[in-house]
Amino acid sequence: MPTAHDAPLRDAYDVVIVGGAVIGSSIAWALSANDDFDGSVLVVERDPTYSQASTSLTNSCMRQQFSNPLNVQISRFGADFVRHFREHLGGDPEVPDLFVHHFGYMYLASDEEFAATLRRNQAIQSGLGAGTRIMSPAEIRADYPFYNVDDIVCGSHNLIDEGYFDSGTMFDWWRRKARQNGVEYLTGEVADVVIGQGRVNAAVLSSGETVKCGTLVNAAGPRAVEVAAMAGATLPVEPRKRYTFVFEAAEPLDGSLPLTIDPTGIHMRSDGDAYMCGCTPDVDPVVDYDDFSMDHDIFEDKVWPVLVHRVPAFERLKITSQWAGHYAYNTLDHNVVVGPHHEIGNFIFANGFSGHGMQQSPAIGRAVSEWIAYGEYRTLDLTPLGYQRIVENRPFVESAII
Secondary structure (H helix, E strand, O other): OOOOOOOOOOOOEEEEOOOOOHHHHHHHOOOHHOOOOOEEEEEEEEEOOOOOOOOOOOOOOOOOOOOHHHHHHHHHHHHHHHHHHHHOOOOOOOEEEEEEOOOEEEEEEEOOHHHHHHHHHHHHHHOOOOOOOEEEEEEEEEOOOOOOOOOOOEEEEOOOEEEEOOHHHHHHHHHHHHHHOOOEEOOOEEEEEEEEOEEEEEEEEOOOEEEEEEEEEEEOOHHHHHHHHOOOOOOEEEEEEEEEEEEEEOOOOOOOOOEEOOOOEEEEEEEEEEEEEEEOOOOOOOOOOOOOOOOOOOOHHHHHHHHHHHHHHHHHHEEEEEEEEEEEEEEEOOOOEEOOOOOOEEEEEEEEEOOOOHHHHHHHHHHHHHHHHHHOOOOOOOHHOOOOOHHHHOOOOOOOOO
């Protein structure tokens, strides 16, 4: 893959995208693949290794088990995109199929209140074509005998288009195809924007260079608040730390472990011949952008007791890998902010995914490219997820948050 440039090749671009990780690259590729858009695109990425990007530290899963119909539709498009990846990328025979492990999500309810929520959500999901079903403890035990379900009221499970997928290959090919289509990637940072007459007129790079732009897209992940501030916008997005552990079990399970959402909030799943699990810390503050330090007590104190209770075979295990990554956490409602600024129409948000960015990236790339090319959403109306709700302090309601 060609390396990124260290200086812009021209002094003006139709679109400048701040952030080249999965969201920025999904938008860049979608624009470049849109027959009705023939403009120039510059992607500015501060770290072309992506070593600490949320994209690189993802658990790489997808689900349709949301409570809001719009989120279900976003996820259903993402699942179709992954399943038909080569076709969506134009049928190039060099584009590989994406590996998908459809072990599904398994939400477990330990009380009637959450069980009722799962049942309501299942009705919404099923009505939109998702394969979610509600399972009794006996049905769960029959299909997955390794679970302890003595304290479980019901489970919500979907084996169709839910599970783990090879998001790294998707990301790589988006960048590769975007570059083939003329998108320019620049190693650097946007330090400021020039605004006049209610529009972004240019992006000022940390190198001191200024590039004019017709549209500026904020796809800066956990740093999105800094880019928003350049346009005078308040964005309730901040970096929150999330912990992931990969372990081997002395007694491997006889079958795949769905991505299980325990009532405690701990999640676990199969990861090849090993297993992956993670959690939100009990104290969950905003952290520094460069803080990826591990809490070495959280596994033993919080995670391991839940693993052993829910899957007794995990009593003997060995951690083989662990890391901390950042959610771009939307403190208003944990959902993406996408679309134009309410006053600066050519400043576009694609921020605050709160852990859903990878699975939502296909739909977001398509939507933002439509907005830039046509001035409207043409396939799926994402207006309810727009910036206006931030201005009005009006949360987008979604109960299925991990």
